[in-house]
Amino acid sequence: MKNYKFNYLSIALLVSNTAIAVVADPQQKSVTIEFIHPQTISVSTPNTTTGSASGSVGQTTWEITSNNAISVNFMGDAPTETAESGRGYPQFSKQEVDADGTLIANRYDHLDTKYGLVIIGSDSIANETSRTNQETIKIWRGGEIPDASPSQLVTDKTLSGSPGLYWGAIMPSDAGKFQMSLYSQGVGTADSTQSGVYSTTVTAVITANEQLNPQ
Secondary structure, three states, rough: HHHHHHHHHHHHHHHHHHHOOOOOOOOOOOOOOOOOOOEEEEEOOOEEEEOOOOOOOEEEEEEEEEOOOOEEEEEEEEEOOOOOOEEEOOOOOOEEEOOOEEEEEEEEEEEEEEEEEEEOOOEEEOOOEEEEOOOOOOOOOOOOOOOOHHHHHHHOOOOOOOHHHHHHHHEEEOEEEEEEEEEEEEOOOOOOOOOOOEEOOEEEEEEOOOOOOOO
């Protein structure tokens, strides 16, 4: 009887040890890892081709490099008829001179000034009809045949008629680049506009308008 009980107990222990050795199914957990890559912007020194005479069209081109979309607007000023600044927009002007070539204080002449813009090499423009119909939206106010007034060029980008609101965000090409050309024209009255070199200063303001993936 003793041997029998011992054998029974041994079997029971063996079964118990086998049960402890059972391994649970593996567990899987996933995690989303995010990395924020910042937007960068650089703008080349503009390349300007000046019109050869009153009535001809000059071209100024900026190359804009960015890894996401940007917005654009313009700033500028010019002399009034009687002061060296305060016009509020960029218009071709020069200070008048007298018969011996001396500058005349507080007297300035102006040319009738027009502007147009063309975008070249962008991937997409926010206000385009579609990605396959971009040619019209790339031209603002006549482009190479400019018809915008100086005040329209510097209209705030949130307001109707401005280049900024006309285009919205501009996405560069996959290479991260596109060009923006400003066309300008100054026309004087032959019998009353004093001859000479007329100039103006225009500032292109390029602002990040980063577009992110929908959540």
